Amino acid sequence: MSDLPLFPTTTVGSFPKPPYLLEARRKRLRGQIDPAELRRLEEQATREWIQRQEELGLDIFVDGEMYRGDMVAYFADEMDGFAIAGLVRSYGNRYYPKPVVTGPVGRKRPITVEWFRFAQSLTGKPVKGMLTGPYTIAEWSFNEYYPTRRELVLELARAIHEEAVDLERAGARFIQIDEPAIHTRPDEDFELAREAMEIVTDGLSAYTITHVCYGDVPRIYPRMLDLPVRQIDLALKNEDFALLEVFRQHRFTKDIGLGVIDAHSHRVETVEEVLDGIRRSLEVFEPRQVYVSPDCGLKTRTIDEAVGKLASMVEGARRAREELRSVV
């Protein structure tokens, strides 16, 4: 991407919702406000996050997902073939609404395109189209309809492909397809997940990214490099860059979305820490391979934590750029 600086900075997708929006979402559930009022507040929160990204000086923006709850349930809600089975505990007292496939899955209409257009209309910086991948949607849903997981995954891949094509037509130059569940069954299912990604990204000219986190990345490496995307975005910070050892043994042939910020800690990383992470990564990556981002979506942080973390990240990337220039 020729108009981007070295070490372009971006984020993984979600930002924390402001308190007024959380309150409005609760009210909407209880039927105390109408959809138009919720929509107005979602747009307001989106504008605020676009403005914050401008101020932070990020290079590739996201819309912040103010209008999404869970990354799988959001797509399930907007598609044919799904119902919500109920709440299921993921850990501690965290519950998520788990979808269930009850019929043939498919798009009713474009899902994310309108929000993409809205966000992109607010800025001159490129906004990423953000999609949840077919393997993850299937894996994190119950299935009462398709006889095999394979059939469900491939049908979802076709639907997500249509969405990606529509995003591209709407002007998205970057499209990210999140697959945090891709290593759930590394031996049995990786090939299926790869095949699904091939369907999703088939014929796209946009710069494609997949985000993978939590789980055994080494188990799917180097096979992971066969995923038909330009960039793989990974969480490195929360394991103190242990993955670099894995990449040292077998060269990482794609661009890397380098997670340099722990998305699940309250502590705001220092600029030095970010800079150090980038420096260490340059032992295994070429500088032009490296995009700088947090480990994961920041929606579980407070707004202040998220802004603090991103400010360190952007400044760390700027200093890494400077260092490299002074060497050359």
Add this chain to the structure above:
Amino acid sequence: MRTTHVGSYPKIPDLPEPGRWRTAAEKLQRGEITREQFRQVEDAVTLEAIRDQVEAGLDLITDGQIRWEDPQTYFARRLSGFSIDGLQRWFDTNVYYRQPVAEGPVSWREPITVEDYRFAQSHSPRPVKPVVTGPYTLSRLSQNRHYARFADLVLAVARALNQELRALDAESPPVVQVDEPAILQHRGDLPLFREAMAALLEGVRSPVVLYTYFGDARGLLGALVELPVQGVGLDFVAGPRNWEVLEAEGFPPDRRLGFGVLDARNTRLETVEEVLRALDRVCRFVSLDRVDLGPSAGLEFLPRRAAKAKLVRLSEVKRAAVEVTR
């Protein structure tokens, strides 16, 4: 044949009913209620779990593991030697647990499950089966920062949990279930696993059933049934190859089979006919009176309504099976 639950039960009911466990957990976190008040909520929710299992007509129930944060933390936080660290994915599920870290010598300090078992049994008209996470699985899912070898950790945890089983002995439970799903992913550790089971079961008087799930027991079953246990539990949903395993390794006539055949991780409800066919098939390897029919794993993967429906289905299958054999 006995119908049995094998572990966890959803802690909150389906919407719009209020999830009071969840609300209480949030309040506890914010310091708005005391530990004791939270325990009262856990008691009440445990009674709901017992009620649902009894209403479903199960022969052997659990306490629903309402008090378990996750199968590792519940034990590790009461043993000496462990601290509790960050989140890790639990096997191939979308459920996460806090990873125990062995920072010093692991030993048993106090009863972990006994009081909870006593509470459940005294409030249940049906026999209750306490469940204990096995030493191999607990160690495998922990970090070892203390012992020179992984095997040393496993054996220390086995000795610690042996004390727990002995403490349970005093309550005379009908049977104790020991969960060891992790061995299925680490077959090469079978010699160590045997050693750990010997340490775990030494001097234990209660009958023990050894449960595995999330895979098949290829190359292991023959050894598992030779352990001094009443029975072995297998997951025929995530481990369909267990059918071949039965074919290849057989099943001795003096052991019970935990027949995990209702999918604990999918809301699709199996038909009675479907399960009867599976029962028919399994009876080629084990007589019906030695079958413990159950879900493939704990049921907390499901919303509560779906979990209850699975339990009810177990009883319906049992009734139909009795009709057929009559």
